[in-house]
Structure formats: C-alpha cells, structure tokens
Amino acid sequence: MKGEASALKAYGLHVAVIGLLFALSFVLPPYHHGLVARIMVLATFAMGYNLLFGYVGLLSLGHAMFFAAGLYGAGLSVYHLGWSVPLAFAGGIGCGAVLALVIGLLALRTSGVAFMIVTMMFAQVFYLTILYFARWTGGDQGLVVPQGSRVMYLGGASFDLTNPAVRYRVALALFAIVLAVVLVLVRSGFGRVLVAIRENEERTKMLGFDTFANKLAAVIVSGTICAAAGAAYALLFGYVGSSFASVQYSILPLLWVLLGGAATALGPLVGTLAMYYVTDIASSYTSAWLLIVGVMLIVGVLFFPKGVLGTIRQRWLRWLP
C-alpha cells in the first residue's frame, strides 16, 4: 500500500510541475519566456543523458554527438531537402537512434574511464566531420533554417514554430512526453535491471540478465531522446551549428544532471534551470561569469554531492523518483 501511495504522490508531483510550466507560459515576460522554452528542450537533452549516467552509471563524455545528430538530421533535411517539419523531426530522431546503435555496439566493449574517453573521441570525430563537410553543414558558422519552412501542418491545423507561444508549448509537450517515457521506463523491470547494473554488474550478470543487451538498449534510448531534443532545437530555434557538437555540449548535460541530481526524474530540469539562471544573473553583474560557474560546481560537488534533488530525496522526501 505504501508503494502505491508514494507512486501516486510521485505522479502527482510531475503532473503539477508540467502544469506549473504551462501556467508560466501565460505570465512570463518575453525574454524569460524564450529562455524557459530553450531550457525545456535542453532539459530533455539532459534527461536522455541522465538515463545512461544516472541509472546505468555509464559516464559518457560524447553525448553532444547524439544531440547534434538530431539537430543536423532535422535541420539539414529541412534546409537541403525541403522536408516538412514532422518528417524532419522523425528523420533527426532516426539519425540519432542509428548513431546510438553503432556507438553503443562499439563503445560498450569498454568500461570505466575507457568508456568516457572512447565516447569523447567518437564525438570528436563527429564534430570534425561536421567541420570537414562545411559545404553542406555550414561548418562553424552553422546554418539558419529559414522561417518559412518551420511551419508544421498536422491534420488540418498549422503551427508556426517561430511564434513564441507555439514554440513554448511544443517544447513543453516534448519535455512532458519524454518525462513520462523516462518515468515509465525507470519504474519498469527494464529500469530496475539498469539500476542493478549500476550497483553491481557482475552480480546482475550472474543472476542471468544479459547486461550487454540491456546497456545497449539504454544507450539507444538515451541517444534517441537526446536526438529528439536536438531535432526539436533545430526546428524550434532555427539554428544548426557545430558548437552543439563540441566537447562543451558533452560536458554540459553532465553538469546539469549532477547539479539537479543524478538518477532523479526531475533533476535534469532543476539542474538546467539553475545553471541557466545562475549564468544569466551572474553575467549581468560581471563578465567573469565562468568563475562563478566554476566555483558553483566545486561548492556543489563538495557540499551537495547528490545534487539538489538527490539531497532532498536523501534528507526529506524518500519517495521522490
């Protein structure tokens, strides 16, 4: 009975968070309106990362390539092939899923530090390839997806993704769907096997689970979620650039997840929000905002090693998913 009550509380909390984000779209001033829409897309990216890092315990330093696969998959197919928005979105996700399958098959042969380095190097190869084919990708200048091609036709209705209100709601819809998917996944048997692998891979193997297949599935789901975030970013904000494939964008989701709390469902959102707003507020006071981010990271890891939500879960709310 206790389990059911806590599950109810957990689902209630998440519905409340989605409701709050929806209500915010009516009251936020334009600048913050745009910022929160961006944060929701990037938090989706962080949720994909969290699935692998938080639940399976696999620390990847190359997730920017999955985000960029979605970003370029969607952006380039609109830009060069003139695909419609839903088709391009699906194309972006497809690119990410295939890439995740290939990378997973290769990188999962390693573990620990070697896994980190291998994923980082594959991401670097991906990044350099984007620069090498600058004729199609725009190189480090990037491409601007034309406004006219960012209108989505679904059924009889048309959604102009350049309109801030539409953009906010599409971002929220993506965030909510991925949050629901992640919640269902981690509470399922599959999710429990993943946590078991994180805690003790040898023992999980001994119990008869195919740990490689489970890890591969996790990499694919994680990469696909990140690609969905990337594809949405390209279509919503209309910019496709190689900086999104750089090492920095592999490290950022790690920071967001650690700040918010690894292996918590809402941690990625909290971490992304906190990081963006601290940077935003700090850069209005001083140009040395990197210093503040650096100090924040060190203080966070020294005093809140489990992140904001991880600490809250440990101290007060045991039922937090």
Add this chain to the structure above:
Amino acid sequence: MAFGPHLLLASLEGLVTAAVLALTALGLSLVFGVMRIVNVAHGEFFMLGAVLAWAITTAITGHPALGFLAALVIAPLLVGAVALVAERVVLRRLNYNPEATIVATIGLLYIIQQLALTFYGPEARPVEPPFNYRILLPWFGYSGYKLSVVAASALLLVATWLVLTRTKIGMVMRATQYDRETAQAFGIPVERVYAGVFALGAMLAAVAAVLIVPISQAHYLMGQDPLLLSFIVVIIGGLGSLRGTVVAALIIGLSDGIISVFFSPTLAKIIATFLVAMVLVFRPQGLFGTTAR
C-alpha cells in the same frame, strides 16, 4: 622540396610535438595511475605554465635566456603550488571519488581559464626563445631551439623514470599505485603521496608549456588541445606505464606532424581520432598496459 626532405621536416616537427606531449601526458598519467582520478584541469595547468612564463620573461629584463631560465624554474613551482592547494582544499575532501573529481576539476578548469582571461587578457603573446640558432641541413635550416626542446624533454623523461624506479620516493609512489590500502597498512602516508603526485603532474605540464611557449604563443585557451591529446596518449600507452606513455606520445606526435603536412589537417584529425578510438574499443588496456586491476 623533394619528398625525402619534406618528410624529414615533417618528422622533425612531429618530434617536437611528441616531446612536449610526452611530458604533458606523463603528468596526466601519473595522476591517473597513482590517484585513479581524471584531472580535466590538466590542460589548464599547461596553459598556466605558459602564461606565467610570459609574465616572468617580461618582468626580467636583460638577455632573453636569463628570463627563460627563471621561467623554467619559477613557473612550474607556482603551478605546482596551485595544484597543491587545489588538492588539499577540494580533491581530498571528495575522497578522490572518480566522478566527483571530474566535476570538481571541470570547475577548476573554468576558474583558471576565467582568471587567465581576466588578468592576462584574450591576446596570444609571444615569448622570446633563449637563443636563436639555425642548424643548417643540406636542404633547409632548422631551429636549434626546437631540437633543444626535444633534448630537454628527453632529459626530464629520463629523470622522472630514474626517480620512479631508483629512489625510495618512486617506490612509495609505485606501491600506492599498486594497492592503496596495503600501502597504507605498511605505513605509507598515502594522502601525502597523492598531494605530491598531483603537484608533480601539474608541474610536468607546466614545464612542457614553458618549453613550447617560445615556439607557439601563450593564450588563455591553449590548454584544450594538450588535454585531449594527453588523454589519447595515456589511453593508448596504457594506464600508469611510463614506457607506454613515451612510445604513444611518439606515435601520436609523429603521425600528427606527418599526416597534417601531407593531408588536410581536419581529415588527418578525423582519421587519427577514429583509429585511436578503435584501438581503445578492441584493446581497452592500451597497447602496452596490463589489464586494469
């Protein structure tokens, strides 16, 4: 220029890259091997060494060699002190947890980078080499300073090897690397060894930077490439294997030099990075390392 001399020039350039890379990577490898942590701020210690070398050489007037020698001694000591403070204040309190230290060293990276930008500025600045002497080969002249960098680096590598294998300090370090708990049980002050190794690793990076700064300029973002390359070298060479680190640095440095002379640098990087990743996938213990314990 004919193919042969061209290849020789490319190899010489590669050798200089390899020499500096070997020192930097050795620092990372020591920290990695003994303490089992990934120091993401290692490239920033490199950058700090170069920036300090610029500051010292501009402060000391007179013959350029005087300022350079002073920089070669003072800059690594200062960088070592910074590393020591970081180890005491942050890493020790994290109990050397691998994931927490990665985040903490990313924080350190941001802090050092921002401080360098604030106090040193965004410009790339040159440092005058201690001497200007061109060695005349039959086909082209080559900078004598560049060759002396190779020699100095080789000397330092041999010295480190001697310390590691022939002295008591080295034995204590190897014992800690082999088994931390047993070492502690035998009365080895593991925490002090860790502090020393972290400072030594940073100092090796700083020395490498001081040596290279008369060839390439000092810039606040110069730490990124050495970091990535050092990672590659350490992984290819195998964890904590000094011989492997040197051989891998030679392979990476030479192939980088040669490939980028004959092909597009971006394509060269793509191929090299991909090949290294493949080595890691199919031989995770590195080419020379033994399986991680």
